[in-house]
Amino acid sequence: MSKLVITDLHVTVDTEDGPKEILKGVDLTINDGETHAIMGPNGSGKSTLAYSIAGHPKYTITGGSVTLDGQDVLSLSVDERARAGLFLAMQYPVEVPGVSVANFLRTAKTAIDGEAPKLRTWVKDVNGALERLNLDATFSSRSVNENFSGGEKKRHEIAQLELLDPKVAVLDETDSGLDIDALKVVSEGVNRFRRREGKGVLLITHYTRILRYIEPDHVHVFVDGKVAESGGKELADELEANGYDKYLKAATA
């Protein structure tokens, strides 16, 4: 089971002029095994939605709810959310100097499973995951994200997705900054994850090109802090052809 339900979610950030509302009532349900794509213009609040689901302290929830398999997500701490089965692949993964990828992955896996992974199989799993994402074995001993190229950071996020095996993955523009080969590698990683039993994916993107490799069940247009329209794959094609103009006009009108 993995059902993520977002209901009338309102979120603000603190600015110099006081709190500013970014999410203005988001409704979204990702059923067991579904992949949803969220597309929207810059600044529409896509990352805010991703971070709010994951629990970044910068964002204040002022209304609404998020549940995972019926469990109230918003009352959980960031790490509890991850242990409950949420994963966020970040748009800008963070560097952690001095902490090796190997140490980071083992610590995370141990935290998520509640016990240390078996040494033998774990090393094999890690090497396998890195290899499938075209990251050579030396990445294990490098500091987390430090001096990684933009594309390496994104592939490292998907390697984590494979290893940590959450219920629902929120992928925030994992496709941006990737060349076509890296895009394929990343998409294959996401698809391997989707093939596992009942995994949910919320794929945030600017561009339709990734949807050629990762086929969504539903597409949502995100404008000005909420879902402006929902549909099937054909909605992505329409966005490709016509852009967001029609929605932006509606939002400012």
Added chain:
Amino acid sequence: MTITDSVRSALEQAPALDKVESHLHPTGSFDVADHTVPTGREEIWRFTPLKRLRGLHADAEFMPSATSCTWNTPEGVRIEGVSGDEARALRGISGLVPNTRWAARVLAEVPASLLVDVPADTEVAEPIVVDLDGKDVTVTEAGHVALRFGRHSRAVVVLNHTGSSSVAAVVEVVVGDGADVTVVSIQDWADDAVHLAHHQARVGRDATYRHAAISFGGDLVRMDANVTYDGPGGSAELLGLYFADAGQHIEHRIFADHTAPRTKSNAIYKGALQGEKAHTVWVGNVLIRKVAEGIETYEENRNLVLTDGCQADSIPNLEIETGEIEGAGHASATARFDDNQLFYLQSRGVSEQEAQRLVVHGFFNDLIRKVGVPSIEERLLSTVEAELAKNVLKDTTSGAGA
């Protein structure tokens, strides 16, 4: 010539440096009478809480030692306490001419010296470890240590301070031409210890000197780690790792005095602070003399403030008297935990405490590896761990996110 902006601005402000220069290298003297008792207003004392020094900086009696001193003696090395003429002959071998009353007193009054003598061409495989374990904090005492490394020798000396002590110590180091030497001083004192230390090294031609100051314990630790160069091509790496808890004063000063051309100095000090009135001071003095053409220097100090109520002072100070340098730069930063780092780790299921622990480990990790003594790496990591357990890991409440 590549120089950083900070140095460039130091160059532009050259006239203003004269005043600073006077505190870096005042004329020293072996005669105690030439030194007045510091008042605390002097540049070199302004951060140090003199009241807590138990008179060591002034005229506290140097009593018979209450510190047990033991060591291992690897083959080919001579280590022993020497006195009389032999001890006297060791005073000032590093080129040290005291610029403080207390150091002048140590050289003049302490009857014996601990001599570590590594003959020329000797490579000592295992670290020479000198354990100094203080037994009585009410005994004010002083010590003189001479570390003499012959030409082309290679050795690691670890001075390991534990227990309770009130001690003023001068360590003089002579690094022979072409030698490769590491001196590690670990201050793992009990909470009540007071330690005033001056480590002075003379680095020979083409020699490599690595000094690591590691301070965890003690009520007050102040260490000056100074280097001069005997000839061109010498290289000094000055490393420091400190962790101050509530009420502790840990002060590290370095002085790389580039007295010869084509010499190098590279200083990295990293500190963490936690608890009310944890106070650390780092003063990084580098002087590039007129003769010191073609030198390279870089110094860096980073502090990680883990809780409220701490104070980290960090003062890099470069003085340049020649324009002909290869490179010079400095960096200094004091920061709290980075919310984004903690969030990233926590979003992978790692608890807040564990995330903080990882970040601190990461912060110190590269430095610990730079010390390059595998047998103490493990110990340093676990001491960092134990320090964290005192505070960071103790009372974290995992608040709901968002």
